[in-house]
Amino acid sequence: MKLADILTCRVYKSGIYHLTHPTDAMSLPTTTRQYSFPQLGSFDNLVIQEVPVSAPKATEVLVKTHAVSLQFRDLMVARGTYSRGNLLPNLVPCSDMAGEIIAVGGDVKEWKVGDRICANFIQDKIHNDSPGEEGLGGAVHGVLTQYRTFPAQTIVSIPDHLSYEEASTLPCAALTAYNALLSGYEPLKAGDRVLVQGTGGVSIFALQFAVASGATVIATSSSDQKLNVATKLGAKHVINYKTTPNWAEEVLKLTNGTGVDRVIEVAGNATLKQSIGSVRKGGSIDIIGLVGGIDDVPPVDIIGPCIGKQINIRGIYVGSVVQFKNMNKLIAANVETTRPIIDKVFEFDEAKAAYAHLASQAHVGKVVIKI
Structure with missing residues (x-):
């Protein structure tokens, strides 16, 4: 047949x-x-x-x-x-x-x-x-x-x-960002401060979802042109990590020495030490990717700062059908802010x-x- x-x-x-x-x-x-x-x-x-x-x-x-x-x-x-x-x-x-x-x-x-x-x-x-x-x-x-x-x-x-x-663009990039920020053990809330790395798919969606949720966003990139895009999308602060290689220190300055509540970590080993330096005591780092490469090994003193600052570290691997449906409700309710x-x-x-x-x-x- x-x-x-x-x-x-x-x-x-x-x-x-x-x-x-x-x-x-x-x-x-x-x-x-x-x-x-x-x-x-x-x-x-x-x-x-x-x-x-x-x-x-x-x-x-x-x-x-x-x-x-x-x-x-x-x-x-x-x-x-x-x-x-x-x-x-x-x-x-x-x-x-x-x-x-x-x-x-x-x-x-x-x-x-x-x-x-x-x-x-x-x-x-x-x-x-x-x-x-x-x-x-x-x-x-x-x-x-x-x-x-x-x-x-x-x-x-x-x-x-x-x-x-x-x-x-929704199944991976958007859902990963949503899972990291809004579907974990401590969902993002208005007034939180979020650091997003770069301007790739996950990072842009994280920026948009954070803005839609009333959070303050700090974005990093190696390109001022890309940072201009991040600013137009609602990032309050931007950092060029090429001209400011110790960007964790800059994040602390922007947050009056406290650090951000959340870091969307997409680069992996290459930036994890800086992410730990950027997050507040008791804050969260959502580890999503390895776009910075797999060859750079983090220094051995990472465990100490994580324990000392009581950081919550969570690995993110996209999300479920249920989370996808919930994310689409957020997107439909914030048409322009979350447009891909x-x-x-x-x-x-x-x-x-x-x-x-x-x-x-x-x-x-x-x-x-x-x-």
Whole structure:
């Protein structure tokens, strides 16, 4: 039986699927063009091929991908330096997408054809306490493809005011920032002071969510031009860490010697000592990434300051479907303050150029591939 025949069935039986609205079966895809890595080492190894489309199971939906956004993890995967989980052979990369449902399985009741959705980064992390190991574009084939099926419980609705390109930035960058600031053991509150490092995707969303929550933001970057963008987005103070290498000292000056309540740590080993110096006694450091590299080893005296200052250190690995839905409520309630910042949009056939632009670190916000 062909996919088009399966998808137009109205009988609910095991392995039989239906469309929630009548449609021309011939319009449904039988193949998809997608990227994959025959071998890792460089994003130049990406190849594009046409493969059959999998029919959705009874609890799945078939989605047409409209946009995919890139993140630093995608570069690490491409280079073969990503160590979390076992990467699949011939991996289809990327984890962050926005698209449109074109067919649903027979047991799916909460979704219909035409719904605009994002897939959650960690497919098996539905609730906050779910184990959460199956990350798209790593342990699970990713989303750099025209069509793909997803389990119905792993997708969320796109806020009405966002385009597909804007919505594609939410699954990793936005949800990671939201989880760090607003869904931990001590959610951010109005009047708190937050330090965000750089102007990449997570940091920009953290800045926006902090401003929307009434917090005061200090932003760092090596570029005055990027810091101007941060100021326009609501950062009260900015620090160029190239001209002010001891930026922890500057943070203390800006906070009357107290330090910030929260640090969004995206650089990792390269900046952790400065982050510890920037945070107040009893404050929090949310460790998110390693964009500063993995070669710089922190000095051995980190443990002492952490204990002395009673710092709360929390590792962040994106978030759950429940957190995603809650974040979208915040975004919908603060339309302009939280609108995603997109640096550049590339066409599907320009995927390698999109990777190269991300690798250049010339971007502010997110790099998106339109499909």
